[in-house]
Amino acid sequence: MxxxxxxxxxxxxxxxxxxxxxxxxxxxxxxxxxTIVYAIASSQAKYGGxxxxxxxxxxxxxxxxxxxxxxxxxxxxxxxxxxxxxxxxIFAGAYDKFDPEATMxxxxxxxxxxxxxxxxxxxxxxxxxxxxxxxxxxxxxxFGVFYNQDVFTAAxxxxxxxxxxxxxxxxxxxxxxxKTPMYMAGKDGWTLLQHRNAVYYTLTQEDPKVWDxxxxxxxxxTDLKNFTTQYDAMxxxxxxxxxxxxxxxxxxxxxxxxITDGDAAMFIQGSWVLGEMAKMKPExxxxxFPLPTQSGNSQIGVSxxxxxxxxxxxxxxxxxxxxxxxxxxxxxxxxxxxxxLPGIPAFNDAPLPNNAPTALKTVTEYIEKKQSTEDGDNRxxxxxxxxxxxxxxxxxxxxxxxxADFSAKFTDACIKNGxxxxxxxx
Amino acid sequence: xxxxxxxxxxNSYPLYFLAPALVIFTIxxxxxxxxxxxxxxxxxxxxxxxxxWVGWDNYIKLFTATxxxxxxxxxxxxxxxxxxxxxxxxxxxxxxxxxxxxxxGRNALRALIxxxxxxxxxxxxxxxxxxxxxDGPLNAFLKLIGLGFLQQNWLGSFDIALYSVVGVDSWVYVxxxxxxxxxxxxxxxxxxxxxxxxxxxxPIRKFFLIRLPLIWGSxxxxxxxxxxxxxxxxxxxxxxxxxxxxxxTQVISTFIAKSLGSGLLGFASAASVLQFVFISIISMIIxxxxxxxxxx
Numbered sequence: 036m037x038x039x040x041x042x043x044x045x046x047x048x049x050x051x052x053x054x055x056x057x058x059x060x061x062x063x064x065x066x067x068x069x070t071i072v073y074a075i076a077s078s079q080a081k082y083g084g085x086x087x088x089x090x091x092x093x094x095x096x097x098x099x100x101x102x103x104x105x106x107x108x109x110x111x112x113x114x115x116x117x118x119x120x121x122x123x124x125i126f127a128g129a130y131d132k133f134d135p136e137a138t139m140x141x142x143x144x145x146x147x148x149x150x151x152x153x154x155x156x157x158x159x160x161x162x163x164x165x166x167x168x169x170x171x172x173x174x175x176x177x178f179g180v181f182y183n184q185d186v187f188t189a190a191x192x193x194x195x196x197x198x199x200x201x202x203x204x205x206x207x208x209x210x211x212x213x214k215t216p217m218y219m220a221g222k223d224g225w226t227l228l229q230h231r232n233a234v235y236y237t238l239t240q241e242d243p244k245v246w247d248x249x250x251x252x253x254x255x256x257t258d259l260k261n262f263t264t265q266y267d268a269m270x271x272x273x274x275x276x277x278x279x280x281x282x283x284x285x286x287x288x289x290x291x292x293x294i295t296d297g298d299a300a301m302f303i304q305g306s307w308v309l310g311e312m313a314k315m316k317p318e319x320x321x322x323x324f325p326l327p328t329q330s331g332n333s334q335i336g337v338s339x340x341x342x343x344x345x346x347x348x349x350x351x352x353x354x355x356x357x358x359x360x361x362x363x364x365x366x367x368x369x370x371x372x373x374x375x376l377p378g379i380p381a382f383n384d385a386p387l388p389n390n391a392p393t394a395l396k397t398v399t400e401y402i403e404k405k406q407s408t409e410d411g412d413n414r415x416x417x418x419x420x421x422x423x424x425x426x427x428x429x430x431x432x433x434x435x436x437x438x439a440d441f442s443a444k445f446t447d448a449c450i451k452n453g454x455x456x457x458x459x460x461x
Numbered sequence: 462x463x464x465x466x467x468x469x470x471x472n473s474y475p476l477y478f479l480a481p482a483l484v485i486f487t488i489x490x491x492x493x494x495x496x497x498x499x500x501x502x503x504x505x506x507x508x509x510x511x512x513x514w515v516g517w518d519n520y521i522k523l524f525t526a527t528x529x530x531x532x533x534x535x536x537x538x539x540x541x542x543x544x545x546x547x548x549x550x551x552x553x554x555x556x557x558x559x560x561x562x563x564x565x566g567r568n569a570l571r572a573l574i575x576x577x578x579x580x581x582x583x584x585x586x587x588x589x590x591x592x593x594x595x596d597g598p599l600n601a602f603l604k605l606i607g608l609g610f611l612q613q614n615w616l617g618s619f620d621i622a623l624y625s626v627v628g629v630d631s632w633v634y635v636x637x638x639x640x641x642x643x644x645x646x647x648x649x650x651x652x653x654x655x656x657x658x659x660x661x662x663x664p665i666r667k668f669f670l671i672r673l674p675l676i677w678g679s680x681x682x683x684x685x686x687x688x689x690x691x692x693x694x695x696x697x698x699x700x701x702x703x704x705x706x707x708x709x710t711q712v713i714s715t716f717i718a719k720s721l722g723s724g725l726l727g728f729a730s731a732a733s734v735l736q737f738v739f740i741s742i743i744s745m746i747i748x749x750x751x752x753x754x755x756x757x
Contacts, residue, residue: 111724114507115507133507221617221705221706281614283706284594284614418723418724422723423530426704427707435619435707452723455723456725
């Protein structure tokens with residue numbers, strides 16, 4: 036009796052274990068069973084309802100997405116894992132942070148090419164003309180000046196400035212009206228680099244081939260008037276007290292609050308702030324204009340949502356990974372992303388929702404009027420020495436170095452990084 | 462008489478017991494250190510699949526191609542390490558002497574002094590970022606007690622940010638020195654102190670002529686270990702100032718972290734080896750000075 040009870044218990048346990056080991060989820064008819072490892076920045080792991088979209092695809096195909104959030108140094112961690120062959124199938128990131136030809140599977144853009152806006156397709160194309168990324172379902176971004184329209188109106192400014200001289204005059208009026216003209220969040224150093232990103236957009240006006248020349252090191256940033264005049268202007272703003280006095284300890288969240296509350300007039304940021312500020316204070320009227328230039332010619336660029344989604348060259352589940360990434364960019368998924376995270380439409384068949392912030396409509400108009408250029412950050416092959424650049428911004432804004440020093444050291448840091456990476460010409 | 466083989470076996474006991482620890486130490490410490498040193502002589506980056514041997518190139522670049530940043534980092538590291546060691550050791554001795562006296566609530570106070578060590582550096586960084594901000598509680602308190610002229614941008618000033626972090630480090634980790642000194646004070650023979658009392662020695666003479674010489678060994682160990690940890694500081698700087706503003710609080714560890722962030726593995730490894738050599742030299746010098754003084 037005792038032995039038969041034990042035998043029955045063991046048999047039951049064995050049956051339960053074998054059922055638990057089955058990899059086919061209930062309710063699916065597919066043979067599926069593959070696991071795709073998707074390394075994602077932890078801040079984006081829940082963007083636009085991504086977990087729900089993953090669950091829907093898993094139920095449809097029987098395959099599984101193993102989402103692995105990475106908190107810090109995303110590109111370094113993913114690169115190290117790719118180099119070690121430790122199972123990353125899908126990852127994101129700008130081309131200059133990786134070795135695309137060695138680590139990324141070449142993608143045939145035919146299935147999505149016709150759906151993409153030309154700006155979006157440009158940003159997915161590597162410098163060798165090939166595509167190594169699927170577009171992301173989240174919208175694209177641009178960089179420029181976002182401002183509180185009420186503060187501008189109260190200071191007597193009726194049209195946004197186009198030239199650096201107009202910008203200076205506008206800032207003087209805002210300061211006289213008792214508000215901070217330009218808010219900078221130096222504590223969160225990455226925010227300072229959004230000014231750099233906006234400056235990059237102005238460079239092709241001076242020379243359409245500027246990025247090819249910078250990539251071959253046949254021209255330097257210090258040779259570009261559009262580059263040096265921007266930093267001369269910024270150093271001047273700091274000297275004249277147009278920037279918040281606590282910029283070294285001010286935070287990103289603080290900057291959004293200062294603009295939405297009307298304590299400060301404007302800041303230079305990426306267009307993702309619009310959705311965040313709308314949630315913070317829906318009634319705040321936020322406008323946008325491109326970073327002014329000396330000549331007054333305005334143009335913006337678009338950023339391909341951080342470089343798109345790549346499939347690792349060594350992935351053993353490339354077919355399933357491609358199927359998942361294709362699923363993510365179907366119109367229903369893209370529209371859903373746009374509703375929760377408004378931004379520049381990357382797809383022709385997923386336009387801006389009607390309730391999108393007004394400033395985004397302004398941005399989209401610039402793109403439709405062809406007043407846009409290739410995104411500098413995406414076109415520059417040299418991995419940006421971000422930390423050095425942040426330190427240089429802080430030193431210049433504090434008046435410890437001049438704009439000329441800034442430009443020289445910025446250029447130097449980029450060239451040294453290019454040499455360290457073994458890029459030809461450096 | 463035991464046979465030779467049994468004697469040999471008995472004499473080998475220490476090795477048998479040491480072996481597991483040696484194996485683990487070799488795999489997890491010596492091994493990675495050797496790999497790191499090897500990497501420092503290559504042009505390895507996170508992008509490159511085939512690093513090439515470049516000899517002393519990375520070390521030369523450290524001193525010639527960083528715009529003086531490495532010298533700034535070395536200087537800040539030295540200043541930081543010396544200051545935290547002096548502050549923590551002297552403050553630790555003073556607090557330990559106070560806590561050695563008998564009074565009500567002594568044990569609770571001892572626990573309170575030690576408690577900050579148990580918090581993680583991230584928590585401390587977030588906490589002090591709040592306390593030390595320009596409109597934070599510290600400045601508000603200074604204004605309240607009529608010392609408004611002392612208000613500063615504690616973590617945002619190029620001139621004082623490093624010293625602010627020294628203050629935070631000292632507040633958090635002084636308890637460690639207190640514990641060591643308290644234990645040493647417990648070992649001071651009571652009859653020496655009683656004899657000194659009978660000879661009419663006051664508390665200051667008793668401290669300098671009896672207590673301090675007898676606890677000197679523990680104090681120097683605490684000082685040496687504090688200097689070493691000061692030279693390796695990373696987490697507190699990273700969470701409070703991130704090495705900024707500018708380069709004003711950049712130390713060797715944050716320099717290495719920033720190089721790694723740029724994907725320059727070979728270059729960052731060279732900086733790590735430099736840090737190791739630097740700490741070893743400083744430690745040997747201090748240890749040598751202490752031993753020489755002890756022989757005197």
